[in-house]
Amino acid sequence: MSDCVYDIIGVGIGPFNLGLAALLKPVAEINALFLEQKPQFHWHPGLLMEGTTIQVPFLADLVTMADPSSRFSFLSYLQAQSRLYQFYFWEQFHIPRREYNHYCQWVAQQLPSCHFGQRVETISRQENSHCFEVQTRDMASGTISTYRCQNLVLGVGSVPRVPACLQDVLSENVFHSAEFLHRRDRTRQSKSITVIGSGQSAAEVFYQLLQEQETYGYRLEWHTRSQGFFPMEYSKLGLEHFSPDYIHYFHGLSLERRERVLSEQNLLYKGISFDTIADIYNLLYERSVADSSPNVRLLSSVEVKEVEIIDDIYRLEYRHLQQDRRFAHETDCIILATGYHHQIPSCLADIHSLIQWHQGRYVVNLDYRLELTQEIPNQIFVQNGELHTHGVGAPDLGLGAHRNSVIINTITGKTVYPVNSRNVFQQFGVAI
Incomplete structure (x- = not known):
């Protein structure tokens, strides 16, 4: 020592x-x-x-x-x-x-x-x-x-977040998006790929797979429990929430109020960039020319409840959150873009x-x-x-x-690097 x-x-x-x-x-x-x-x-x-x-x-x-x-x-x-x-x-x-x-x-x-x-x-x-x-x-x-x-x-x-019902089936065929490039060869051998999640990583993985779909011929699905494939809030005033001023305001709230505020702010940091959404849509549009139909399905408001393995095929049991309906989906490769914790x-x-x-x-x-x-x-x-x-x-x-x-x-105990007290145009909260 x-x-x-x-x-x-x-x-x-x-x-x-x-x-x-x-x-x-x-x-x-x-x-x-x-x-x-x-x-x-x-x-x-x-x-x-x-x-x-x-x-x-x-x-x-x-x-x-x-x-x-x-x-x-x-x-x-x-x-x-x-x-x-x-x-x-x-x-x-x-x-x-x-x-x-x-x-x-x-x-x-x-x-x-x-x-x-x-x-x-x-x-x-x-x-x-x-x-x-x-x-x-x-x-x-x-x-x-x-x-x-x-x-x-x-x-x-x-560390990568994995839904509880999928933790026991993690394998070469079921993996978190954090491993995507390391498992790229495996995805190219698949007959059916399902991406689960709705943030930027999910969109980027889906777009990469979509670009190669015609070369490798797999069916491609993108599912999320979110209500849609929405863009991240990127307006200038929205971005001011990523400032020292907002940190001071947020830290001053009660524990219970913080939890409530965070639950309403997902699209400030969990959405998809406008450019990535446009890239995906533009490619889907081009693939639909001349009465073509891309072998693709995008499905929102669905939550995985159970998974069963049958002859190397994964049978996923879903519930549609808005319709309250159960349905099954089969795939041989699952990519979990389910965030981190x-x-x-x-x-x-x-x-x-x-x-x-x-x-x-x-x-x-x-x-x-x-x-x-x-x-x-x-x-x-x-x-x-x-x-x-x-x-x-x-x-x-x-x-x-x-x-x-x-x-x-x-x-x-001194100011080595100055920290400004006023960095944004809007005011968060009111003086008491």
């Missing part, structure tokens, strides 16, 4: 903790270490399809919204890649998903604080030294290492009692600190695990730099 006590250890290196590492690089008084079990940075590798973009402008990179002059900005990356003029002529605000992933890899390679191939096994708190002890396992050699720190930042991300990492088991919980979820302060059950000099921060306390912007890349600014300012 090293004698070094880090100011911060970040658990997990996704875009948010990577952004924190980048913003900390010029902050000399903070000694930080970030740990990730993957061998290198890789952001949703199963969905890095050609033609797909991130759903926020390129300014939502790791650092720009906190420090536009940072050498880790996306524009700095383009300069390093000799691509500034190509980007300038391209005239697009939303960058390819594959390029965003490569940009993050470029940043990670320049940060000695980021250690990959290290799985955090346990975290405990040492009363005598007043610090956290983090034990890791090297994924290649199996070597166990122990590190100590004053503060933790949890950035473990989310946050799982409490197992490495927190030894400090579980130190953390304040409400209905199995973190209680998160406005500055992203977890509420603890004891008064201690150490702090635990969370990245993208605070949807229920901070609102729809929690998973949004555009707010990552803001959250990291708040975390850095809180730990240092």
Whole structure:
């Protein structure tokens, strides 16, 4: 065990903790270490399809919204890649998903604080030294290492959500959309493919399959329990909900009111882009020319209730939510674009009692600190695990730099990165 006590250890290196590492690089008084079990940075590798973009402008990179002059900005990356003029002529605000992933890899390679191939096994708190002890396992050699720190930042991300009735049939033929590119050959061998879900990932997977349908000859279906295949809210005033101002407003609501508000905001962050909907419709239209009929069915307001396997065919039992009718559908390949959820990492088991919980979820302060059950000099921060306390912007890349600014300012006790109090034109709530 090293004698070094880090100011911060970040658990997990996704875009948010990577952004924190980048913003900390010029902050000399903070000694930080970030740990990730993957061998290198890789952001949703199963969905890095050609033609797909991130759903926020390129300014939502790791650092720009906190420090536009940072050498880790996306524009700095383009300069390093000799691509500034190509980007300038391209005239697009939303960058390819594959390029965003490569940009993050470029940043990670320049940060000695980021250690990959290290799985955090346990975290405990040492009363005598007043610090956290983090034990890791090297994924290649199996070597166990122990590190100590004053503060933790949890950035473990989310895991694929699978409906309960389908969890027991996951296989090469039934998988989450997060695995789509890894299972592409399997889909091309199918006779019938069913995509379940209605968000951006579902639409992108469906469109990719639709483009190849005539080549491989499968039947293609797209089902969702949502009431339709609706676009994401992308008006300028709607986008203001992804701002520090809205975070302050939302965090001030009661727990019960937050739940109610979130349940009414799905299309702020769960819909489909207008461009993707147009691409799908345009292709379906072209395939219908000259009395043709695409071998496709889109069906909304349907919920899977049961699944049965008969001779390598999956028989899905559905209920139509509006008609309250049951019906069956058979397919030999199911792709679950059913979203993601946050799982409490197992490495927190030894400090579980130190953390304040409400209905199995973190209680998160406005500055992203977890509420603890004891008064201690150490702090635990969370990245993208605070949807229920901070609102729809929690998973949004555009707010990552803001959250990291708040975390850095809180730990240092001073304003390292200014945080503006007024960022939007509309007012959320009224003064009391």
